[in-house]
Amino acid sequence: DSGVTQTPKHLITATGQRVTLRCSPRSGDLSVYWYQQSLDQGLQFLIQYYNGEERAKGNILERFSAQQFPDLHSELNLSSLELGDSALYFCASSDNSGRAGNEQFFGPGTRLTVL
Amino acid sequence: QKEVEQDPGPLSVPEGAIVSLNCTYSNSAFQYFMWYRQYSRKGPELLMYTYSSGNKEDGRFTAQVDKSSKYISLFIRDSQPSDSATYLCAMSDGGAGSYQLTFGKGTKLSVIP
Numbered sequence: 001d002s003g004v005t006q007t008p009k010h011l012i013t014a015t016g017q018r019v020t021l022r023c024s025p026r027s028g029d030l031s032v033y034w035y036q037q038s039l040d041q042g043l044q045f046l047i048q049y050y051n052g053e054e055r056a057k058g059n060i061l062e063r064f065s066a067q068q069f070p071d072l073h074s075e076l077n078l079s080s081l082e083l084g085d086s087a088l089y090f091c092a093s094s095d096n097s098g099r100a101g102n103e104q105f106f107g108p109g110t111r112l113t114v115l
Numbered sequence: 116q117k118e119v120e121q122d123p124g125p126l127s128v129p130e131g132a133i134v135s136l137n138c139t140y141s142n143s144a145f146q147y148f149m150w151y152r153q154y155s156r157k158g159p160e161l162l163m164y165t166y167s168s169g170n171k172e173d174g175r176f177t178a179q180v181d182k183s184s185k186y187i188s189l190f191i192r193d194s195q196p197s198d199s200a201t202y203l204c205a206m207s208d209g210g211a212g213s214y215q216l217t218f219g220k221g222t223k224l225s226v227i228p
Contacts, residue, residue, distance in 0.1 A: 002158065002160070004158075031214075033215060033216070035216075042218055042219070042220045042221065043159070043203065043205075043216075043218040043221075044218075045215040045216060045217070048213050048215055050212070050213075055211075055212060055213050056211065056213035056215050058215060088156075090158055090159070092216075094214065102147060102207070102209065102214035103149065103161055103164045104149075104161070104214065104216060105161060106151075106158040106159045106160070106161075107158050108157060108158045109156075109157070109158050111156075
């Protein structure tokens with residue numbers, strides 16, 4: 001168990017809908033990263049938050065957004081869903097304290113299926 | 116050319132064999148290197164983390180980094196059926212305080228009893 005929790009485990013929804021994925025980082029970790037894993041693209045970085053502020057953005061679609069709350073949990077919002085958004089979504093956390101502190105620990109993921 | 120290349124396998128070995136997994140990369144700014152193990156439908160589990168060239172050993176696992184050749188390896192000694200999983204290499208440049216990871220596509224390993 002990595003100490004990172006994600007809910008829900010599975011999500012099935014229809015095209016055009018909006019969903020929210022939730023992540024709680026390991027105790028003490030200030031950074032949350034979101035990744036998308038699909039069969040064709042592999043694991044791809046979406047966005048990072050550090051202590052409530054956006055720190056870095058990757059290949060995140062404009063239909064997707066995220067935030068990190070004062071208690072450090074994070075939510076990833078996906079809207080106007082398309083079939084191609086079906087994937088596993090992972091969050092990872094780290095304490096971001098430099099060379100020896102940036103290992104990322106992954107949660108169990110949320111499997112999103114868009115029908 | 117992708118930033119990180121990893122042979123997807125699948126790789127099938129008998130129990131007890133030495134397994135060698137490799138990744139090459141093109142971005143010379145990468146300075147942090149990780150290996151993750153992912154069982155089917157689970158989250159990636161961190162196995163090894165290094166930030167310098169050379170070898171790092173942890174039990175049956177040895178990670179090797181050659182920054183001059185832009186090449187990293189993971190060796191698994193005395194492989195066990197429980198090692199059957201997908202192995203992902205990942206790397207980061209640590210720029211602007213972000214350690215976002217760039218992953219290889221993963222190598223699927225099967226260890227046959």
